[in-house]
Amino acid sequence: MTSVANDKDYYSILGVSRDASPDEIKKAYRRLARENHPDANPDDPESEQRFKEINEAYQVLRDPEKRQMYDQFGQTEGAGFEGFGGFGSQDFAGFGGFTDFADIFETFFGGRARRSGPTRGNDLETTIELSFMDAVFGTEREVEIIRNEYCPTCDGSGAKPGTSPKTCAQCGGTGRVRSARRTPLGEFVTTGTCPTCQGRGEIIEELCPECRGRGWVRQRRKISVNVPAGVDQGMRLRLSGEGEPGRDGGPPGDLFVRIRVRPHPEFKRKGHDVLSKVTVSMVEACLGAKKEVATLDGSEKIEINPGTRHGEHITLKGKGVPYLKKYGRGDHIFEVEIDIPKKLTSEEKELLLEFARMRGETIEPLESGLLERMKRVFGRGGESA
Numbered sequence: 195m196t197s198v199a200n201d202k203d204y205y206s207i208l209g210v211s212r213d214a215s216p217d218e219i220k221k222a223y224r225r226l227a228r229e230n231h232p233d234a235n236p237d238d239p240e241s242e243q244r245f246k247e248i249n250e251a252y253q254v255l256r257d258p259e260k261r262q263m264y265d266q267f268g269q270t271e272g273a274g275f276e277g278f279g280g281f282g283s284q285d286f287a288g289f290g291g292f293t294d295f296a297d298i299f300e301t302f303f304g305g306r307a308r309r310s311g312p313t314r315g316n317d318l319e320t321t322i323e324l325s326f327m328d329a330v331f332g333t334e335r336e337v338e339i340i341r342n343e344y345c346p347t348c349d350g351s352g353a354k355p356g357t358s359p360k361t362c363a364q365c366g367g368t369g370r371v372r373s374a375r376r377t378p379l380g381e382f383v384t385t386g387t388c389p390t391c392q393g394r395g396e397i398i399e400e401l402c403p404e405c406r407g408r409g410w411v412r413q414r415r416k417i418s419v420n421v422p423a424g425v426d427q428g429m430r431l432r433l434s435g436e437g438e439p440g441r442d443g444g445p446p447g448d449l450f451v452r453i454r455v456r457p458h459p460e461f462k463r464k465g466h467d468v469l470s471k472v473t474v475s476m477v478e479a480c481l482g483a484k485k486e487v488a489t490l491d492g493s494e495k496i497e498i499n500p501g502t503r504h505g506e507h508i509t510l511k512g513k514g515v516p517y518l519k520k521y522g523r524g525d526h527i528f529e530v531e532i533d534i535p536k537k538l539t540s541e542e543k544e545l546l547l548e549f550a551r552m553r554g555e556t557i558e559p560l561e562s563g564l565l566e567r568m569k570r571v572f573g574r575g576g577e578s579a
Contacts, residue, residue: 204251204264212265216256223252233313233441236342236410242392312444316342317437319430319450324421326458330490330515332423337451339417342410342438348402350439352409359396362388369393410439419451423516426463427455460488466515466524472508473531474498489513489526496528504532 205212208222226248228234235241254260320337344350353359361367365388374383387393401407417436425431430450437447462469472487482500486493489510496508507527514524538546550557 202247202251204255207247207251208255210255214255219252219255223248223256227252233316236316246387313441314444315438315440315447317447317450319452321452321454322419322421323454323456324425325456326461326463327490328421329425329427329453329455330423332425332516333421335419335421336416337419338414339449340412340414343413343415344439345402345405345409345411347404348409350409351398352402352405352407353398354400354402357400359394359398362391362395362397364388364390365395367395369395417449421453422518424466424518425453425455427453429453461490463515466517468514468524468526470526470528471531472496472498472528473533474502475533476535479503479530479532487528490515498530502530502532504530506530 205214208214208219208226210218210222214222227245230241230244230248232242232245254264318339318341320339322335322337324333324335345352347355351359362369365371369388369391370385370393371388372383372385374381388395391397398407402409405411417433419431419433421431430452433449433451435446436449439446460470468490470488472485474483474485478485478498479502480500482502483498484495485498486495490513494510494513496510498508507529510526510528512523513526516523535542547557
């Protein structure tokens with residue numbers, strides 16, 4: 195294959211090898227187009243030029259015939275592209291605004307130039323941290339964000355107060371320009387972004403001193419957030435229209451508030467149920483009792499049935515977390531822990547042994563067995579002495 199001597203390496207622009215498959219080229223293009231789109235990089239003036247180059251490279255490499263010609267002749271002015279259909283380097287500069295083959299088809303086959311329509315504003319995201327109880331019952335919080343807003347000095351026009359943008363004379367306000375070229379194969383018409391107004395359709399002769407023609411400024415805002423009852427860790431609340439303003443009359447973006455919940459020292463959450471533990475003595479577990487426990491709504495009493503075993507669950511219906519966007523609540527589930535005393539008095543031990551004998555159980559306590567053995571050993575030693 196003939197080596198390429200050109201002033202733009204389309205393969206390098208897309209970051210693919212020369213033997214890349216069409217799928218690899220498409221994947222690389224889509225990724226780079228998203229990353230370098232001017233709307234996604236409002237603070238980077240060079241993003242538009244990168245975006246144009248990425249589109250230009252893709253429109254050549256995605257087409258087998260154009261790719262073959264490019265590999266053979268390159269893009270240099272006067273090479274194969276110039277003499278075959280008029281696709282010289284200056285024509286490809288007009289492909290910067292194309293994002294799909296449909297745009298090229300429309301241009302070559304009589305489509306009319308079109309200016310970009312209204313663009314929706316960017317979405318924003320922030321995070322708030324809530325206590326366990328605030329997440330359960332809801333609360334109101336204030337968040338602080340920094341966002342682009344229409345410049346208050348020029349009302350977003352970008353022009354100095356007292357002046358206004360003028361319709362671009364080259365494109366007539368469309369933001370696009372057309373050019374025709376006769377070739378051995380006929381006349382080809384191309385459409386591209388207007389180089390005079392950069393696709394805006396307007397020319398700002400005197401820039402606004404505050405925003406320098408951008409039409410927007412960075413502002414710090416405090417926004418009230420109504421947190422509904424029942425939110426959980428990782429959820430996102432959507433505040434419609436609280437993102438950045440749209441362009442050319444487009445709607446504003448949204449603000450998403452991500453929820454982070456601090457753990458509770460006593461309660462845990464599983465879906466809309468609340469889990470906690472209740473400790474009972476072995477006597478309460480055997481005989482049954484009423485126990486005062488802490489719930490989301492304060493102290494309440496629950497019943498411990500006779501013969502309750504360690505690890506059993508006792509459920510309070512409707513005492514859990516409220517359901518989001520509907521009535522009702524989950525349950526509060528208590529796990530029973532039986533407290534076995536580690537130290538007993540002699541009288542308590544005798545009572546337990548008597549209880550065991552009454553139930554027909556034969557028990558030799560470890561402590562008593564050890565004491566008896568010690569008495570026998572030391573007793574015999576005293577006699578022999």
